[in-house]
Amino acid sequence: MSEIRGYIRPRGRKLEAVLVLADGTKRPKATGFSVGEEEQAQRFLDVLLEELRGPAAAAPRPGALTFRAWGEAWIAERKKRGVISVANEEAQLTYHAFPDLGAIPLAELTRARMLEWVRSLPSRRTENTGELLSPRYVHHVAGTVKRLLQEAVDVDHIQVNPCTWRPKRDLPAKRDKKGGKRNQGGLEPGEVWQLIHDERIGEDRRVMYALDLLTGMRPGEVAARRWRDLDTTAEPLWRLHVGTAINSRNSTEKSTKTDVEKVVPVHPLLRELLRSWYAEGWRRFQGRDPTPDDLVVPRGGGGVRTNGHSNKRWKADTERLGLPPGRSHYETRATFRSLAIAGGAQRADLDLITHPSPREAKDVYTRLEKVWPALCRAVLAIELEAPSPATPGVTRNDTDGEVAGGIAVAPAAADPEMEKARRLAGLGLFTTSVLNVGAAGFEPATPAV
Structure with missing residues (x-):
């Protein structure tokens, strides 16, 4: 590596040291000094550069690696x-x-x-x-x-x-840097309801948040889901296959964090959002019908959502709804587990959905018929109700990439399909038309709604 260089620059009221590496990469570093203390900041930089370059006296013998x-x-x-x-x-x-x-x-x-x-x-x-x-x-x-x-x-x-x-x-x-953060259990049920139903949030992001909060997927796994991953013929709940994730550094698709493929039951609330999104919302958002290879929740223009992009929109949306500060996009998995456990789900079943080991994931696929009812029961344990009174505010659909008149999907007072799914999951029974969708699943020309 050639010699590292550096210089001091103002950043607001503070002075910042900028290190220039051999390949031209610039890395900023806080000096702790303010504008007007340039001499002290320069001495700080000189000492730092000396440490990074290493002492001249420690030069190795010729030829040694x-x-x-x-x-x-x-x-x-x-x-x-x-x-x-x-x-x-x-x-x-x-x-x-x-x-x-x-x-x-x-x-x-x-x-x-x-x-x-x-x-x-x-x-x-x-x-x-x-x-x-x-x-x-x-x-x-x-x-x-x-x-x-x-x-x-x-x-x-x-x-x-x-x-x-x-x-x-x-x-x-x-x-963790902030002790106790992991024990807070994520978002409250009323906050989850707002994030997936409040029209002040763009329809595309309401669908994304529903995938985050009702499946236990990581944000990168949500961003990588395509319509072909959704099996609408599975019973008693639709089935989502999760085998890839988006790498936010280069916006490419890779294997999941733990290199396992998972299967996730689709909660009835999420099912209704996906039905509406596929039938109408996706077309409004992208200007054409979706195909099996399309992302379920792309960015405006069809690009992938990186974690950085999603985190910024999450922060803006939670502030728009008036949720308590500090609600993080990375709390969605903890929220999913907390809501399910509160509803009586077994931790072992939830682990097969959110944290399966490679061996467990393989066993799920080979014994899917036997374990699927238990996984469905775990997801059906999540019960959400609309907060009362309704949150006041502007009903503007602030959709990524465009502003369009989307629709809020409010569940009916009683959902017979959900009750039927609960009964079948509990008994481990299967019928031919639990969810009333076409056997061919989602097809661009004839949406399965």
Whole structure:
């Protein structure tokens, strides 16, 4: 890597250091100084650059492969292969490994030296905010370095991997940055109802939020769903096949986070939203009829929804509805599980929907007829009612990409199909027309509604 450069620039009332890497990538870092303290900020930058470049006295002997040289070659090879996590790995090595280990030849890295380094990680600070590294990020950095040196073993650069630390002894316990966040259980039932029925939210996003909140899928899995993934002939509930997710870094489709394929029952409320969306809403949104290969909830113009895009719209929509601050798009899975458990669903059944292991996912497919009623019962345990009184506000359908007059799907006072599905799921029975849809499923020319 050629020498890292840097400069100071104002950012509002604060001064920010900008590091320029060898490939021209710019990485900002907070200095903690304000406008008018340029001299102190420059000294901060000088010290930082000196640390990143490494001490001149530590130059390796000629011909020795250093940790930095191997790390750069490893990163370059992973970029060539298109490894999704390579940008994070490069940043972890650049800021938290190369400054201490970069000039050391691989053959001279000892277990004691690596143990000393990994134990120092919790006292390090982030390059952007200057805060201490979170426990989870410490584990990520340590894991990246361990993989790097294991591949050095695999290609015979070194004989053994010196990363022999013990996570429970030498690394901090994994904790969230905001303690207790995971125990809050997600959104309240009335908030869920608003997000999927309130016309102040665009119809496309109401469908997306229903998929988020009533299936337990991750946001990237929701964004990757296509109409062909929906089996409307399954009984007593429609079936959604989940085998891919959207990678937000490059907007491409990849396998799910855990590399498993899942099957998810479609809640009756979601079923009605999908029926309406397929029959009319999708056409209004995209200007044509949907095909089996089309995304269920694309962006305006047909593009994929990245997590960043969806998170921004979520924040704007929750503020528009007046929901309590801090409601996160990533709470939707916790919301799904909390609502189902509150309705009496078994955790084991929910795990097969949201967190199946590769072996469990395979077993679900091979024993689908036997486990499907139990999965349906878990989803049917979710009961939602409209909040009372109704939330006042403008009934404007703020749809992504266009403003159109969509319709709000309000359930009838009594849903006989839902009652029938509950009865059949409980008994494990199957009939030929539980949901009153065509056996061919969704067809662009003849919607299954």
